[in-house]
Amino acid sequence: MQKLLKQILTSKVYEAAIETPLEESAFLSQMLNNRVLLKREDLQPVFSFKIRGAYNRIANLSEAEKARGVITASAGNHAQGVAFSGQKLGIDTTIVMPVTTPEIKIAAVRALGASVVLFGDNYSEAAEHCAYLVTQSGKVFVPPFDDELVIAGQGTVADELLRQSAGRMDAVFVPVGGGGLIAGMATFLKALCPEVRVIGVEPADSDAMAQSLAAGRRVKLDSVGIFADGVAVREVGQLTFDLCRRHVDEIVRVDIDEICSAIKSVYQATRSIVEPAGALALAGLKKYVRGRNIAGQTLVAINSGANMNFDRLRYVAERTLIGEKQEALFAVTIPEQAGSLFRFCREVVGERNITEFNYRLSGRDSAYIFVGISINGDEQRRAFGEQLTAHGFENIDLTDNELAKTHVRYMVGGRSPNVHGERLFRFWFPERPGAMARFLASMGADWNISLFHYRTQGGDFGRVLVGLEIPPGQESQVQLFLGSLGYRYVEETGNEAYHLFL
Numbered sequence: 001m002q003k004l005l006k007q008i009l010t011s012k013v014y015e016a017a018i019e020t021p022l023e024e025s026a027f028l029s030q031m032l033n034n035r036v037l038l039k040r041e042d043l044q045p046v047f048s049f050k051i052r053g054a055y056n057r058i059a060n061l062s063e064a065e066k067a068r069g070v071i072t073a074s075a076g077n078h079a080q081g082v083a084f085s086g087q088k089l090g091i092d093t094t095i096v097m098p099v100t101t102p103e104i105k106i107a108a109v110r111a112l113g114a115s116v117v118l119f120g121d122n123y124s125e126a127a128e129h130c131a132y133l134v135t136q137s138g139k140v141f142v143p144p145f146d147d148e149l150v151i152a153g154q155g156t157v158a159d160e161l162l163r164q165s166a167g168r169m170d171a172v173f174v175p176v177g178g179g180g181l182i183a184g185m186a187t188f189l190k191a192l193c194p195e196v197r198v199i200g201v202e203p204a205d206s207d208a209m210a211q212s213l214a215a216g217r218r219v220k221l222d223s224v225g226i227f228a229d230g231v232a233v234r235e236v237g238q239l240t241f242d243l244c245r246r247h248v249d250e251i252v253r254v255d256i257d258e259i260c261s262a263i264k265s266v267y268q269a270t271r272s273i274v275e276p277a278g279a280l281a282l283a284g285l286k287k288y289v290r291g292r293n294i295a296g297q298t299l300v301a302i303n304s305g306a307n308m309n310f311d312r313l314r315y316v317a318e319r320t321l322i323g324e325k326q327e328a329l330f331a332v333t334i335p336e337q338a339g340s341l342f343r344f345c346r347e348v349v350g351e352r353n354i355t356e357f358n359y360r361l362s363g364r365d366s367a368y369i370f371v372g373i374s375i376n377g378d379e380q381r382r383a384f385g386e387q388l389t390a391h392g393f394e395n396i397d398l399t400d401n402e403l404a405k406t407h408v409r410y411m412v413g414g415r416s417p418n419v420h421g422e423r424l425f426r427f428w429f430p431e432r433p434g435a436m437a438r439f440l441a442s443m444g445a446d447w448n449i450s451l452f453h454y455r456t457q458g459g460d461f462g463r464v465l466v467g468l469e470i471p472p473g474q475e476s477q478v479q480l481f482l483g484s485l486g487y488r489y490v491e492e493t494g495n496e497a498y499h500l501f502l
Contacts, residue, residue, distance in 0.1 A: 004151065004152060004188075004243075005188060006124065006150060008156055009159065011152050011158050012059040014310075015059060017055060018090050019160065019277075020039060020043050020157075021043070022039050022160070022300070023040060025269040027268055027269045028265060032299075033296070034298070035288060035409070036300075036301070037169075037301070038300075038301060038348040039303060041273050041304050041305065042305055045084060046080040047080075048304065051080075051085065053145070053151065053154045054078060054081030054084075054151035054153070055085040055088070056153030057370065058085045058104050058141070061091075064116075065089050066089065069091060069140070070082065070092070070136070070139055070140045071093070071094040071095070071133060071137065072094075072096070072143075073097050073130035074097065074123075074126075075100075076105065079097060079105070079106075080097045080210075082114070082142050083109045083113065085112040085115035086156035093114040094114065095114050096126045098117055098121055098223055098430070099119065099121060099468050108307075112346050117129070118269065123232075125287060129447065131293075135224075135376075144176065144178055144180070145180030145181075145233075146179075146180070146236075146237025146238060150180055151180050151184040151240065151343055153184070154183075157181065157184070161300065162191075162481075164194065165298075169196050170198060170297035170298050172189065172198055172199065172299075173201055173252075173281040173285045173299065174186075174199070174289070175200075175201055176201060176202045177206075177231030177233045177277065179243075180237070182200050183243035183279035183303065185302075186244060186247035189408075189460050197415075199250055200248055201251070201280045202280070203232075203253075203254060203256060204255050205227075206225045206232050207221075207253050208220070208221050208236050209244060210251035212241055212243060213241075214277050218236060218238065220234055221235070221306040225256075227276050228277045229277070230278070231277045247412060254280065257319050257322045257323030258323050259279055260316045261320050261323030262286060263320070264317075266278075268317055274305065274313070275306060277305055281301035281303070284300045285305055309438065318502070320400060320468055321355065323466050326375060326376065327355050327375065328375050328399045329371070329499045330371050330373065330397055331370060331398055332395045333367070333395070335366060340367070340378055341359070343394065346451065348388055349373065349386055352374055354371065354373060355372035356368035356372030357371050359412070369414050369501075370409060370501055371383060381399065396500070402424065403495045404464075410453070411465075412501070412502075414501070415502065419450045419451075420469060421472065422450050422467045422468065423470050423478065423493045424451065424466070424467050424495070424498050425482070425490070426489060427487045427488070427489045427491065430479065439464065442485050444475075446481065447469070447471075449469075450469045451465065451466065
């Protein structure tokens with residue numbers, strides 16, 4: 001601890017980074033009934049805290065090491081931090097990025113004078129190629145998180161925080177990916193203000209640190225969620241894990257809807273748009289406060305980054321209402337007879353605002369409606385379902401159904417009588433030119449595609465829904481085939497939204 005504290009206090013980050021403001025949000029404080037402060041790391045020169053660790057690591061290289069140049073693998077903020085640092089120090093810099101990296105990020109790195117090598121469809125493949133280039137080029141590798149000087153650079157956020165708040169805080173919420181930021185901050189805070197709770201926040205589908213702390217050892221995830229790509233890490237660092245195990249109080253997990261809601265909350269508070277990973281801390285803060293009825297405390301959220309792809313804003317806006325518990329989605333069965341729709345709207349919906357309404361004739365006895373309703377909290381959501389039941393309308397709450405939210409709401413249409421033996425799968429494939437054609441080519445011609453849905457969401461990976469007609473006796477062949485594709489997938493054949501609407 002003493003060594004790391006000294007490294008934090010003698011860090012060279014301010015040759016490149018700025019001391020970011022700690023801003024109280026009257027909007028968030030009133031909404032959450034606590035004093036809420038935002039640490040604005042999104043205001044750094046590269047719009048992310050990553051510049052701190054990257055610059056501190058590179059600035060501490062020997063002259064001989066600087067002459068060799070530096071290299072790293074990253075598709076996001078670490079890449080820009082390293083590129084900015086290399087430009088500032090006049091060091092030859094190479095960044096290995098996946099081919100799937102959005103052009104805006106590639107252009108930003110090149111604008112900082114770095115050479116870009118595009119390789120692989122994901123970070124893991126890019127990192128492997130980076131390791132190969134290190135051996136071939138002799139360049140110095142700059143780790144994204146598992147390095148003492150990188151952790152020390154990130155830890156300067158906590159040093160600023162204590163000075164700006166005079167230590168008057170009850171809890172600090174920190175986004176967690178590989179663990180560099182929270183390891184540095186937690187070590188510093190617990191040394192000087194051990195009463196301040198340090199709470200990490202992870203996406204529920206990228207919770208490598210939470211699982212590792214629970215297991216008492218580093219856990220490597222089979223796959224990670226792709227929405228908050230800035231923290232999409234399959235395995236945390238050994239050094240960061242050891243520090244977090246000693247100094248972090250707990251980890252809060254949040255879902256995509258809660259992250260989207262936090263992005264909106266940050267915008268309402270600051271008129272700035274942060275990336276999903278940048279809003280992670282506030283998402284955890286909101287969930288922590290509401291889940292435990294916290295009131296009257298001083299709480300800090302680290303706004304860690306603002307490198308948001310503009311194309312993602314549509315997806316964020318669509319998911320925000322559910323994340324704020326202001327929209328509920330239901331599947332409703334009504335009699336297929338004249339006046340049923342009118343009775344449903346008059347007797348059940350009443351004065352509520354309808355946010356979405358999808359209907360298609362599917363039979364002569366009954367019909368299925370996919371409906372979105374404006375609500376104000378989970379209590380109204382439950383009350384609407386109970387009211388539906390009381391009026392004789394069978395219903396299923398789809399608000400937490402990922403298939404319904406990502407695909408079904410855009411493609412309600414009913415089942416074709418000509419489809420036989422259909423099985424349904426959700427796939428993730430890298431977003432890159434020609435990706436759709438390559439995906440379809442990989443599907444081959446062994447089985448007929450009976451359903452297909454894709455909608456761009458502005459992320460590094462696309463989401464595709466595919467129905468395959470599987471003849472009897474070929475089920476085992478399907479599993480072998482899907483495993484050989486190399487795409488992450490989830491089977492949705494048993495999903496109730498699928499059976500009702502598709």
